Amino acid sequence: MWSTLRTSVRNICNPLSRSCHHGYPGGCPGANLPWSKGMHNPMRFTIFWVVIGTVGFGAPWLVVRHQMLRNTGGPPPEPKPE
Template sequence: MLGSASKLLVRQSLGNFVRHGSHGGIIGENLPFSLKNRYRFTALFVVFFGSGLAAPFLVLRHQLLKK
C-alpha cells in the first residue's frame, strides 16, 4: 500500500513540475539570448563563434612573433 501511495505522490509532483515548469512551447523562450532581432543575433553569433575559431590562430601568431 505504501508503494502505490509513493508512486502517486511522485506522479503528481512530476505532473505539477511539467505543468508549471515549462515555457509553454514558445520557440526560443528557454534560451539565454533573444531571437527577436535577427541582426543583433547574427552579430552576436559571429562574434562568439568567430572569436573561438580565431583564438588558436592568434595565439600561434603571438608565439611565432615572440622574441
C-alpha cells in the same frame, strides 16, 4: 532564393513554435540560450553569432601566431675569448 529558403525554414519552425508551450518536455526550443532577447531580432542574433564565432574559432590561431612571433631572448651570447 531567399524567399524559398525562408519558406522552408518557416515550414520547419512553425510546428516547433506552436508546440512551444505544451507537449515539449524541455520547454520552448531556444529558451535556455543566454541571448534569448536576441533570438527575436534577426540582426542582433546575426551580430552575436558572428562575434562569438569569430572569437571562438579565431582565438587559437591568434594565440599560435603570437607564440611564433614573440621574441624569446635573441641569439645565444658568444663565448668570450680567453
